[in-house]
Amino acid sequence: MRISQLSAATDVPVPTIKYYLREGLLPPGEQTSATRAEYGEGHVRRLRLIRALLKVGRLPIAAIRRVLAAVDDESLDMHTVLGTAHYALAPAVEPRPDDEDWRRARAEVDRLVDDLDWRVTPFAPARDELAQAVLTLGRLGMPATGERLRSYAEAALRLVTERETGVIPFDGPRESAVEALVVLTVVYGRIFDAMRRLAQESVSAGRFEAGGSPD
Amino acid sequence: MRISQLSAATDVPVPTIKYYLREGLLPPGEQTSATRAEYGEGHVRRLRLIRALLKVGRLPIAAIRRVLAAVDDESLDMHTVLGTAHYALAPAVEPRPDDEDWRRARAEVDRLVDDLDWRVTPFAPARDELAQAVLTLGRLGMPATGERLRSYAEAALRLVTERETGVIPFDGPRESAVEALVVLTVVYGRIFDAMRRLAQESVSAGRFEAGGSPD
Numbered sequence: 001m002r003i004s005q006l007s008a009a010t011d012v013p014v015p016t017i018k019y020y021l022r023e024g025l026l027p028p029g030e031q032t033s034a035t036r037a038e039y040g041e042g043h044v045r046r047l048r049l050i051r052a053l054l055k056v057g058r059l060p061i062a063a064i065r066r067v068l069a070a071v072d073d074e075s076l077d078m079h080t081v082l083g084t085a086h087y088a089l090a091p092a093v094e095p096r097p098d099d100e101d102w103r104r105a106r107a108e109v110d111r112l113v114d115d116l117d118w119r120v121t122p123f124a125p126a127r128d129e130l131a132q133a134v135l136t137l138g139r140l141g142m143p144a145t146g147e148r149l150r151s152y153a154e155a156a157l158r159l160v161t162e163r164e165t166g167v168i169p170f171d172g173p174r175e176s177a178v179e180a181l182v183v184l185t186v187v188y189g190r191i192f193d194a195m196r197r198l199a200q201e202s203v204s205a206g207r208f209e210a211g212g213s214p215d
Numbered sequence: 216m217r218i219s220q221l222s223a224a225t226d227v228p229v230p231t232i233k234y235y236l237r238e239g240l241l242p243p244g245e246q247t248s249a250t251r252a253e254y255g256e257g258h259v260r261r262l263r264l265i266r267a268l269l270k271v272g273r274l275p276i277a278a279i280r281r282v283l284a285a286v287d288d289e290s291l292d293m294h295t296v297l298g299t300a301h302y303a304l305a306p307a308v309e310p311r312p313d314d315e316d317w318r319r320a321r322a323e324v325d326r327l328v329d330d331l332d333w334r335v336t337p338f339a340p341a342r343d344e345l346a347q348a349v350l351t352l353g354r355l356g357m358p359a360t361g362e363r364l365r366s367y368a369e370a371a372l373r374l375v376t377e378r379e380t381g382v383i384p385f386d387g388p389r390e391s392a393v394e395a396l397v398v399l400t401v402v403y404g405r406i407f408d409a410m411r412r413l414a415q416e417s418v419s420a421g422r423f424e425a426g427g428s429p430d
Contacts, residue, residue: 011354048355048356051355052355055351056351056355077423078423079419079420079423082419083416083419086412086415086416090412113413118413118414118416118417119416119417119420119421119424120413120416120417120420121416124412124413124416126409126410126412126413126416127413129405129408129409130406130409130410130413133402133405133406133409136270136271136402137398137402139226140263140266140267140271140394140398141263142395142398144406148378149406151378152378152403152406152407152410153410153413153414155370155373155374155377155378155407155410156407156410156411156413156414157410157414157417157418158370159370159411159414160411160414160415160418161414161418162370163363163366163367163370164415164418165418179355180357183352183355183357184415185412185415187348187351187352188367189408189411189412190344190348191345191348191359191364191367192367192370192371192407192408192411193344193404193407193408194341194344194345194348195341195345195367195368195370195371195372196371196374196375196404196407197301197305197339197341197400197404198328198333198335198339198341198342198345198368198371199333199368199371199372199374199375199376200301200375200379200399200400201298201301201333201334201335201336201339201341202333202334202335202372203372203375203376203379203380204294204297204298205294205334205335206334208292208293208294209334
């Protein structure tokens with residue numbers, strides 16, 4: 001297909017496609033004449049992935065480049081490719097190894113992950129996010145008990161194993177698997193969070209209307 | 216206590232306390248002489264709440280003012296006061312009633328909430344967040360089935376009823392209840408999200424290491 005058709009197929013404007021080509025995010029089409037190039041299904045998939053990383057993942061171009069490099073690196077297995085995208089999507093939390101309270105919070109998180117026997121690398125960004133949350137709770141004078149953290153971990157694991165298994169297509173093109181991972185991690189993360197807040201409101205309403213001590 | 220002691224008790228610098236006093240977020244102390252005022256436990260609680268709304272909820276001053284006005288309005292019941300804070304904490308999503316796709320997504324969310332029999336007001340911001348997510352999924356060509364949305368709703372409700380009941384102290388001062396709500400909604404929301412991403416990584420690692428089809 002020509003660039004105008006690629007644009008129509010993906011809803012990405014031609015000037016944007018040209019920008020991605022110049023930036024090397026999108027591989028060039030097959031040159032069929034001095035002024036014309038032919039694009040294929042691989043370009044459609046790649047553009048979809050770029051848009052998902054940009055619009056859904058809100059990643060900067062440099063991070064998108066890293067994710068695409070992993071997708072293109074045939075020496076990497078799928079778990080590593082998906083992991084690269086997964087880590088890039090994590091909210092940025094600045095580790096503060098100079099702060100003793102921060103180190104203690106991070107150690108508590110690491111201990112919990114060990115106790116749970118979860119297979120997570122030491123540099124998973126979610127460890128730092130959890131350390132930050134644990135630190136915040138301590139500073140507010142409402143420290144998280146290990147039991148409460150573990151209870152959230154179990155609920156999260158149940159969500160993942162019961163509802164998030166099988167949604168990533170591993171046997172198709174890598175681009176499609178990574179795109180599905182972005183959507184699962186980011187959009188369904190937002191969906192769960194919004195559902196949780198609706199459920200909180202509903203449970204609270206039920207309790208107050210029931211009268212008496214609303215617990 | 217004097218303003219310096221109030222500062223020590225809350226870890227809020229004296230100039231910041233004076234700013235909150237000028238802005239009317241913190242009620243004045245009891246004037247004991249021309250240059251001296253006396254502050255009490257109510258001021259400590261109020262300052263803790265302001266800090267939680269500001270640092271944890273990341274609310275702008277105008278929104279904090281609205282939440283505090285609800286806390287101070289004795290004619291409002293606790294459910295309404297908590298609801299004011301809860302809605303203020305929601306991520307801002309612009310409803311787009313002019314967009315037909317948006318209206319359809321929002322109608323789908325409203326239907327789901329009805330089907331679930333959840334007691335949620337029509338202006339709960341999480342409805343718009345969900346509509347936005349549903350719209351995004353549609354535009355990516357990965358529409359959310361009603362079944363999948365319902366499955367997330369059920370998982371969220373289970374989290375709320377099994378682990379988030381009884382953590383808000385309703386019988387103490389209103390400030391403490393609202394502070395606990397901020398922490399529960401925001402910090403534990405972040406904790407769940409980080410746990411979910413760790414669980415995703417762990418489940419993925421287990422599946423890939425098991426070999427064969429990783430799905």
